[in-house]
Amino acid sequence: MVKIRVPAAPSIRRLPSYLNIIKQAQAEGYDYISGTVIANELNLEPIQVRKDLGITGIVGKPKRGYPVAPLVVAIERFLGWDTKTGAIIVGAGNLATALTGYPQFKLHGLHFLAAFDISPEKIGTSIHGVPVYAMSEVAAIVQTMGIEIAVLTVPSTCAQETADICMQNGIKGIWNFTNVKIKAQEGVAVQREDLTSGYALLSVMLNSRHPSRIKT
Amino acid sequence: MVKIRVPAAPSIRRLPSYLNIIKQAQAEGYDYISGTVIANELNLEPIQVRKDLGITGIVGKPKRGYPVAPLVVAIERFLGWDTKTGAIIVGAGNLATALTGYPQFKLHGLHFLAAFDISPEKIGTSIHGVPVYAMSEVAAIVQTMGIEIAVLTVPSTCAQETADICMQNGIKGIWNFTNVKIKAQEGVAVQREDLTSGYALLSVMLNSRHPSRIKT
Numbered sequence A, B: 001m002v003k004i005r006v007p008a009a010p011s012i013r014r015l016p017s018y019l020n021i022i023k024q025a026q027a028e029g030y031d032y033i034s035g036t037v038i039a040n041e042l043n044l045e046p047i048q049v050r051k052d053l054g055i056t057g058i059v060g061k062p063k064r065g066y067p068v069a070p071l072v073v074a075i076e077r078f079l080g081w082d083t084k085t086g087a088i089i090v091g092a093g094n095l096a097t098a099l100t101g102y103p104q105f106k107l108h109g110l111h112f113l114a115a116f117d118i119s120p121e122k123i124g125t126s127i128h129g130v131p132v133y134a135m136s137e138v139a140a141i142v143q144t145m146g147i148e149i150a151v152l153t154v155p156s157t158c159a160q161e162t163a164d165i166c167m168q169n170g171i172k173g174i175w176n177f178t179n180v181k182i183k184a185q186e187g188v189a190v191q192r193e194d195l196t197s198g199y200a201l202l203s204v205m206l207n208s209r210h211p212s213r214i215k216t
Helices: A009-028 A035-042 A046-054 A067-079 A092-101 A102-107 A137-145 A156-168 A195-209 B010-027 B033-041 B046-054 B067-080 B094-100 B103-107 B134-146 B158-169 B195-209
Strands: A085-090 A111-118 A131-134 A149-152 A173-176 A189-192 B085-091 B110-117 B132-134 B149-152 B175-176 B189-192
Touching: A009 A035, A009 A067, A009 B189, A009 B195, A046 A067, A067 B175, A085 A092, A085 A156, A092 A111, A092 A156, A092 B010, A092 B046, A092 B094, A102 A111, A102 B195, A111 A137, A111 B110, A131 A137, A131 B132, A137 A156, A149 A156, A149 B149, A156 A173, A156 B132, A195 B010, A195 B067, A195 B103, A195 B175, A195 B189, B010 B046, B010 B067, B033 B046, B085 B094, B085 B134, B085 B158, B094 B110, B103 B110, B110 B134, B149 B158, B158 B175
Parallel strands: A085 A111, A085 A149, A111 A131, A149 A173, A173 A189, B085 B110, B085 B149, B110 B132, B149 B175, B175 B189
Antiparallel strands: none
16 A cells, blocks of 8 residues: 655644634635634644645735635645535445535535445435435446545444445545544545544543543 | 643544554554554554654653553553543434444443433434433533533534533533534633544545646
């Protein structure tokens, strides 16, 4: 497997939060927004915000801050969120239902075009307007529609097998919500979403405020 | 509002992944595990792994690596995951159903003890064995059971109102899955989970492998 290294992954993770704040400033009619305002809104250090936004190529002006409209364009272009991207979601359970109903994705150009499941009761239904197909339809739908992204919300036990089917049919990016490390084909990007990461952060914040929670 | 700063948040986010790998090594009978093995498994640099694990206080030995059993204990203690923690989940929709069914949380000591919703059809039912109560029961249940953590999976429009009810009744940590920045009371830790962060990372990885995806 070829390793795909992303420079400054934590910076990239923060870009969507910046984008939300900057878009809101834009909606409120502001032409400029300062790094300090963004930093305060997100409980970050201003120097971190300036460093993160630097990866988009936009530089702030002293005393005025960042030009709002070009910054929105630059962040969206950097992320590739300025184009419509189709995706499939495999495993049409509760998590898939939650994800397909999450309004932010469509705002960022991500459109779920098809869901897949093995359960006969689910096949033929739809989740938030996304039709649910049998797994045997993956090849036809992915290839016909030229879909590049698959979101995996299947049980961990069939994660690799499902990923293999996706990759064989041209999927180039897998967003993996299972607990399994996917062996990717060359050229395929895999992002594993581990919900316990956020819980780790909450735990440490909570412990730091309430040291009595820690056993000694 | 007092800002709660967590040192090395990206390091903390990675600890659960380390813990999984180290526990697996433990289950397979290994006494030591090298930082390089962990790094390879997660596509990280060994120096990053050593830096991250350093926050737990455990130091690896040259040529042998980290002692597995003490490292598991140290990570779990650092995160406060060596004790059982009760939580409520507010908003008993699809995301709540997915989260309460996520087996990793229980493994890390997080137990959902009660769910809450405003929908009369949901009240009195249960999700993955977690009883769903009316919002009017938050006070009694949180106070009686001394619960400190609330997971917010309500619609964004009632996020702050719901958080206020939780904080008024003694909740000290809020894991916020809504799209709203929660104004926290002093001493309350809030971790906002933004699912678009992971999508940003996947997008950048995908674009870096397939530059034709980027409009020029």
